[in-house]
Amino acid sequence: MDYEKMTIEQLEKENLHFMKQRDKIREEQLKIKAVLDQKVVRRDAERKLAMLSDPEKKALLQSISAQGIPSVEKFGTPIE
Numbered sequence: 001m002d003y004e005k006m007t008i009e010q011l012e013k014e015n016l017h018f019m020k021q022r023d024k025i026r027e028e029q030l031k032i033k034a035v036l037d038q039k040v041v042r043r044d045a046e047r048k049l050a051m052l053s054d055p056e057k058k059a060l061l062q063s064i065s066a067q068g069i070p071s072v073e074k075f076g077t078p079i080e
Contacts, residue, residue, distance in 0.1 A: 001014075
């Protein structure tokens with residue numbers, strides 16, 4: 001597009017159009033980032049949990065239960 005040939009009004013309209021597109025893209029990026037962060041945290045936790053021995057897993061479960069951290073029964077399974 002040859003901006004030099006456009007009027008001020010056309011340039012302002014074109015600029016506004018791109019600003020709106022940028023805002024929409026930013027909103028989508030924020031949504032993606034939120035889901036990505038959740039998935040990375042979950043993956044990392046699952047990897048760490050997989051490395052624990054059975055006695056360590058049992059101790060962790062007891063610790064979580066004793067501290068009153070809400071269980072899956074209360075909140076349901078996490079969304080993947």
